[in-house]
Amino acid sequence: KQEVTQIPAALSVPEGENLVLNCSFTDSAIYNLQWFRQDPGKGLTSLLLIQSSQREQTSGRLNASLDKSSGRSTLYIAASQPGDSATYLCAVRQGLRAAGNKLTFGGGTRVLVKP
Amino acid sequence: DAGITQSPRYKITETGRQVTLMCHQTWSHSYMFWYRQDLGHGLRLIYYSAAADITDKGEVPDGYVVSRSKTENFPLTLESATRSQTSVYFCASRTTGGEKNEQFFGPGTRLTVL
Numbered sequence: 001k002q003e004v005t006q007i008p009a010a011l012s013v014p015e016g017e018n019l020v021l022n023c024s025f026t027d028s029a030i031y032n033l034q035w036f037r038q039d040p041g042k043g044l045t046s047l048l049l050i051q052s053s054q055r056e057q058t059s060g061r062l063n064a065s066l067d068k069s070s071g072r073s074t075l076y077i078a079a080s081q082p083g084d085s086a087t088y089l090c091a092v093r094q095g096l097r098a099a100g101n102k103l104t105f106g107g108g109t110r111v112l113v114k115p
Numbered sequence: 116d117a118g119i120t121q122s123p124r125y126k127i128t129e130t131g132r133q134v135t136l137m138c139h140q141t142w143s144h145s146y147m148f149w150y151r152q153d154l155g156h157g158l159r160l161i162y163y164s165a166a167a168d169i170t171d172k173g174e175v176p177d178g179y180v181v182s183r184s185k186t187e188n189f190p191l192t193l194e195s196a197t198r199s200q201t202s203v204y205f206c207a208s209r210t211t212g213g214e215k216n217e218q219f220f221g222p223g224t225r226l227t228v229l
Contacts, residue, residue: 034217043205044220051215089158091218102148102173103218105158 002027004092006106014114019077021109023090028068031093034103035064035075038087047088048075080113087111118142119221121206127227134193136224138206147189148173148207148218149181151200158205164189196228 003026013019023033032051036044050057050066050073057064061078077084087110091103119140128134138147149161150173160173162181170181178200180192193200206221 032215036220043222044207046217046219049215049217091158093218102160102163103158107157 002030002092002094002104004090004104004106006088006090006109008109009107010110010112012112012114013080015080015082017080017113019075019080019084019111019113021075021077021088021090021111023073023075023106025071025073025092025104027094028071029094030068033064033066033073033090033092035062035073036089036091038089038108040087044089080111082113082115085111085113119206119208119219121204121221121224123224124222125225127229128196129229130196130198132196134196134226136191136193136204136206136226138189138191138221140187140189140206140208140221142208142210142219143186144208144210144219145186146209146211146218147183148209149179149189149191150205150207151175151202152205152223153202161191161204193226196226198228200226201228202226 005024034049035047038044048057048064063076066073087108089108091105122137145166148163150158152158159175164170164183167183167186183189204224207218209218210216
């Protein structure tokens with residue numbers, strides 16, 4: 001059974017510092033990995049998706065890396081801003097044979113960027 | 116509006132009552148999902164559907180019923196609500212099983228069962 005872990009559960013940084021968020025998973029046979037952002041009381045917003053054949057994906061200040069063999073992904077957010085304060089979730093998708101090729105989520109990292 | 120909408124956004128009900136949460140998507144995505152989000156448990160899959168008239172159980176299906184007569188709608192029914200079903204419910208959709216395809220989420224329904 002796939003298990004996804006995000007450590008730390010919470011993180012506080014001063015504005016301008018780079019953010020590094022970690023995600024680890026136990027079964028390396030993944031189809032893809034998706035990073036989401038969730039603001040309090042809101043739904044999940046997709047940030048980046050990395051296919052299993054990719055090593056990294058970039059969008060603006062966000063960069064996500066994937067190392068399937070070690071079961072790890074890292075989300076980097078450059079030059080953090082107070083508006084980056086949110087909970088960040090990673091989720092992995094198994095292959096087509098898995099139930100609905102469903103996403104398995106980590107517990108999230110709650111980020112606070114202090115002005 | 117384009118995307119995924121959920122209704123109601125907030126619902127308070129009593130133990131034993133039947134409740135239906137609605138989910139509508141405008142993309143004609145094949146896959147639709149229902150998750151619940153609880154403190155300490157994260158997001159857990161309740162039911163999913165690969166296409167109209169095709170549904171299957173996820174991790175925590177007990178006490179829930181789904182149907183999908185039309186591609187764009189995927190209602191979730193709690194047949195006899197219990198306090199343990201107090202949660203935030205998210206509907207999601209994805210176009211196909213392809214590796215490039217992202218999953219998108221609705222805004223959620225906060226359900227309280229008294």
